[in-house]
Amino acid sequence: MTSIFGKALLLTALLGLAACANPDRFGGAGGPGGAGGPGGIDTGGLGSPSDPRSVAYFNQTIGDRVLFAVDQSTLDAVAQQTLTQQAQWLNANTQYSAIIEGHADEQGTREYNLALGERRANAVREFLISQGVAGNRLRTISYGKERPIQVCSDESCYRLNRRAVTVLSAGAGV
Template sequence: MARLTTTILLATALVATAACSKKRPAVLPPAAGEAPPPAYQDPNGGMNGGAGAVTPGSAADFKRSVTSDTVLFALDMYDIDSEARAILDTQVQWLTRYPNVRVTIEGHADERGTREYNLALGDRRANAAKNYLAARGISPSRLSVISYGKERPVALGSDEASYAQNRRAVTVVVN
């Protein structure tokens, strides 16, 4: 009788274990640190092949086409310097090419200062970028601004290198 009980328990354990096993998927995702296979690029420069395709006028096309979507600022400043002008000029070219695209310009600040001060500084930075784009011919109705102050840092840390990355205005394609 004890032998029958042991056999039944072993059989039950084997069935339960077999029911929990998973089949290995046919295609495995890339390992950590491994790049996914590149999308096919056709000879005339367009991307084909589904997941890697970039639609003209999209946010991905914007990021690929402009020098940068981010303009950096000096401490407690919101003026557009020569480096910022060069970046914004590439954004003007892209926005001119796609006149129906709207963008939001996000203003940011580093963690120093009060919340209220940083929200106001982020607003001035976003508006400085907006005003530059508008002065270059982009309709202000296509440009909206928002300030996040110090609430959305891109670089975590309390050092000058982190602060410098967080003092910024970022142009984000909305549609």
């Protein structure tokens, strides 16, 4: 575990993915105004979203996250399509590992949401493995309801908070 986070820090330094470039990692590229949209995120150092080998391509063109129904961890067709492309990218760029972050909306108790976030992250991990990505390149972590990216208290926000985000890090695995 220590090593993978060490590598994540290394990537941060190498690619300028530091807090200054992307102040809210949990907002990510797919957040509001993400995917290069208005008010979008400075992607300097991540490469161009049109370059298929770039981290920006992974984060924005493919999409670094998938969304879930209430209290569910199953992957719908849209999620599976995103993850199939994520797997292809990871299979083509084996110098990267990933930490999959599972999240829940605020409509649930804290402990349950932690466990639910872990379930979601693991569902993504299992799907990526089924698409040929080596398991030792994929770690999971749950944030439960601790890190919402949307702060309103209705379904328009909740649906975006019920997410699993694939966060790339340099390094071929552990």
